[in-house]
Amino acid sequence: MRxxxxxxxSAPALRVIAAAAAGAALWYAMRLCQGALRxxxxxxxxxxxxxxxxxxxxxxxxxxxxLLALYVRRAGLEPGAVGLGVLAACxxxxxxxxxxxxxxxxxxxxxxxxxxxxxxxGAAALYAIATGDSGGxxxxxxxxxxxxxxxxxxxxxxxxHSAFNIVAALFPFPALPIVGTVVNLIALSALVAALxxxxxxxxxxxxx
Amino acid sequence: xxxxxxxxxxxRLVVWDALGRLRFRFAAWLGxxxxxxxxxxxxxxxxxxxxxxxxxxxxxxxxxxxIGSLPAFLAYPARRSWGIDAVRAADxxxxxxxxxxxxxxxxxxxxxxxxxxxxxxxxxxxxxxxxRPASARRFVAALYAVGIAGFAATQIASIGSGCGISLxxxxxxxxxxxxxxxxxxxxxxxxxxxxxxxxxxxRPPEDGAAEPLPSRRADAADEGRLEEPDFVAAxxxxxxxxxxDAGAPEPTEAPSGSAAAGSGTRRSGAVSxxxxxxxxxxxxxEAASPGYEGRGRAIEPSPMIDYRAxxxxxxxxxxxxxxxxxxxxxxxxxxxxxxxxxxxxxxxxVVGGAVDAELAGLGAAWLEAFGAEAEPDAEGRP
Numbered sequence: 001m002r003x004x005x006x007x008x009x010s011a012p013a014l015r016v017i018a019a020a021a022a023g024a025a026l027w028y029a030m031r032l033c034q035g036a037l038r039x040x041x042x043x044x045x046x047x048x049x050x051x052x053x054x055x056x057x058x059x060x061x062x063x064x065x066x067l068l069a070l071y072v073r074r075a076g077l078e079p080g081a082v083g084l085g086v087l088a089a090c091x092x093x094x095x096x097x098x099x100x101x102x103x104x105x106x107x108x109x110x111x112x113x114x115x116x117x118x119x120x121x122g123a124a125a126l127y128a129i130a131t132g133d134s135g136g137x138x139x140x141x142x143x144x145x146x147x148x149x150x151x152x153x154x155x156x157x158x159x160x161h162s163a164f165n166i167v168a169a170l171f172p173f174p175a176l177p178i179v180g181t182v183v184n185l186i187a188l189s190a191l192v193a194a195l196x197x198x199x200x201x202x203x204x205x206x207x208x
Numbered sequence: 209x210x211x212x213x214x215x216x217x218x219x220r221l222v223v224w225d226a227l228g229r230l231r232f233r234f235a236a237w238l239g240x241x242x243x244x245x246x247x248x249x250x251x252x253x254x255x256x257x258x259x260x261x262x263x264x265x266x267x268x269x270x271x272x273x274x275i276g277s278l279p280a281f282l283a284y285p286a287r288r289s290w291g292i293d294a295v296r297a298a299d300x301x302x303x304x305x306x307x308x309x310x311x312x313x314x315x316x317x318x319x320x321x322x323x324x325x326x327x328x329x330x331x332x333x334x335x336x337x338x339x340r341p342a343s344a345r346r347f348v349a350a351l352y353a354v355g356i357a358g359f360a361a362t363q364i365a366s367i368g369s370g371c372g373i374s375l376x377x378x379x380x381x382x383x384x385x386x387x388x389x390x391x392x393x394x395x396x397x398x399x400x401x402x403x404x405x406x407x408x409x410x411r412p413p414e415d416g417a418a419e420p421l422p423s424r425r426a427d428a429a430d431e432g433r434l435e436e437p438d439f440v441a442a443x444x445x446x447x448x449x450x451x452x453d454a455g456a457p458e459p460t461e462a463p464s465g466s467a468a469a470g471s472g473t474r475r476s477g478a479v480s481x482x483x484x485x486x487x488x489x490x491x492x493x494e495a496a497s498p499g500y501e502g503r504g505r506a507i508e509p510s511p512m513i514d515y516r517a518x519x520x521x522x523x524x525x526x527x528x529x530x531x532x533x534x535x536x537x538x539x540x541x542x543x544x545x546x547x548x549x550x551x552x553x554x555x556x557x558v559v560g561g562a563v564d565a566e567l568a569g570l571g572a573a574w575l576e577a578f579g580a581e582a583e584p585d586a587e588g589r590p
Contacts, residue, residue: 078288086283094273101269109268113276121279128283192282196230200286201222204295204308 019084023091026064030057030092047166054161058123062154064088065127073133080199082132086192089124093117114181118188119164123157125191129198160187214320217327218295218304225294228337230282232344237281239351244274246358253365253378267377297338298330 033056041049065085072081093116101109130146130153164180197205248270255261262270295304307323310316366374523545 078285080286080288083283083285087280090277090280093276094269097272097276098265098269101272102265105265110272113272117276118279121283125279125283188279192279193226193230195283196226196286197223199288200229201226201291201294203288204218204222204291 015081015084016087019087020091022064022068023088024095026060026088027092027095029060033060047170050165050169051158051162054165055158058154058158058161061085061089061092061120061123062127062131062150062157065124065131066150068128069131069133078199079133080195082128083125083195083199085124085128086121086195089120090117093120096120108177111177111181114185115164115168115177118181118184119161122184122188122191123161125188125195126153126157129153129191129195132199214307214324214327217331218308221298221327221330222291222294225290225297225337229290229340231337232340232348233281233284234278236344236348236351237278239348239355240281241274241277242355243351243358245271246355246362248274249374249378250358250362250365253362253369253371253374256369256371256378256380264377271376294338298336299326301326304330 034053037052037056041052044052065082068085068088069082071077072079093112096116097109097112100112127150130149164184168176168180248267252262252267292305295308296302299305303319303322303326307319310319363373366372366378369378370380371378
């Protein structure tokens with residue numbers, strides 16, 4: 001009984017640690033997949049290679065989000081627990097930032113906090129919205145509708161991620177870091193607010 | 209208030225509550241980030257000059273991870289009950305909740321009217337978000353307190369250790385004075401240290417000893433910092449600054465702490481006069497990276513020092529002798545050095561070319577007139 005209570009009390013912390021570890025594993029898996037894909041994409045135009053790499057990252061992130069949603073449903077957790085995917089994205093972003101910092105040790109790496117990290121976190125929030133069950137009375141949308149929503153979320157996240165990568169690599173301009181930061185932070189704020197409302201307040205929205 | 213407006217008012221109520229929760233989470237993130245940043249700074253300053261001192265890469269990666277945790281704080285799992293909790297907090301008599309939960313029927317109008325009244329009362333003066341628990345607010349306040357205490361302790365330790373105010377990776381602005389404790393280099397190469405000490409003891413103190421040279425201990429500290437990436441001016445090629453010089457071979461080693469008062473050992477812009485110590489008769493190349501003292505952004509370069517260093521280099525190239533006029537040479541020393549520079553330049557000027565026939569004739573006439581004691585040389589010059 002006492003052990004159960006200790007486990008219940010420490011469960012949130014354990015989930016946070018597990019999500020952070022999942023983000024680190026996702027980062028490593030991304031590097032492996034992109035390395036395996038390199039011989040193929042290096043023959044393609046640069047924009048196609050950038051889009052392919054973004055596609056790999058988004059596909060793996062979506063896979064993690066779906067696994068997380070499945071775990072939440074099976075474990076009977078609050079539907080909002082799919083928001084842990086954002087925490088995993090932050091962990092991934094921190095590792096990616098560190099790797100960039102090691103390769104390009106300048107203060108410009110801090111721009112990644114506004115330009116790159118919100119792309120990861122925003123995509124994770126979008127997948128969390130799409131893959132989880134809502135907090136409404138109906139217990140979630142129909143499977144067909146959910147699949148369409150997941151596909152749409154993947155397409156949006158891939159296009160968004162690819163667009164920012166391509167612009168940064170092929171069409172940079174001096175104001176790009178500021179513009180990208182503002183646009184990405186606005187998008188991330190909207191997605192986080194939508195995530196909170198969907199899993200915290202949807203019962204009120206669904207009632208009327 | 210109509211039904212559509214009532215539904216909109218309820219949604220505005222819960223959106224306001226959601227924003228209140230996000231504001232509180234943002235405040236919690238800010239307190240956590242502040243405390244973590246202050247403690248990271250404090251540990252870096254406390255571990256200064258130790259093997260456990262984090263590298264700039266680790267320090268900045270940690271700071272970036274701390275800042276980048278904001279989305280995780282904001283998107284931390286929400287509870288399903290937040291919406292109804294917000295409604296209950298605004299309506300103690302559950303009129304709104306009863307209306308929300310009623311799915312059509314004869315009591316629809318009655319519940320609706322009561323809900324509208326309750327919403328009207330709840331939104332007088334604007335919607336308000338539910339207050340967070342006192343324990344959560346105390347915890348966030350404690351985070352800020354830890355951050356403030358950590359920041360204050362960091363600055364005290366940083367100023368005490370010669371780094372000044374540290375807001376980023378701690379850098380020592382003041383070269384530490386040599387102490388009697390042996391450094392790692394001293395322990396690793398005792399024979400070199402003894403030889404340098406003996407050499408310094410044998411050397412007369414007036415031999416260019418105007419400048420107390422920094423200890424090897426200070427140089428070792430500088431070497432460690434040179435390995436740091438220059439986050440501001442990585443592409444800046446200022447000599448003696450940044451990582452670009454880290455791998456370059458030093459012309460010579462500076463003397464040890466016991467030999468700090470000695471002189472004649474070459475270092476940046478300071479070489480011994482006249483080669484009297486047997487070291488200054490080199491090829492006359494560039495003595496060392498001249499022109500700048502200190503490192504990083506702590507000390508701005510001095511054009512006067514740069515000018516003197518250039519002069520010394522040209523002097524060494526012209527005369528083939530490396531000299532040290534010291535960082536603060538006397539007027540006599542500078543005068544002698546300049547005289548030597550230009551006299552040696554004159555000595556190397558060779559006047560050649562064809563001899564004027566008229567002058568040659570005059571010379572021959574002069575020889576005939578005044579005797580054979582003044583023999584012309586091979587070029588016909590008198």
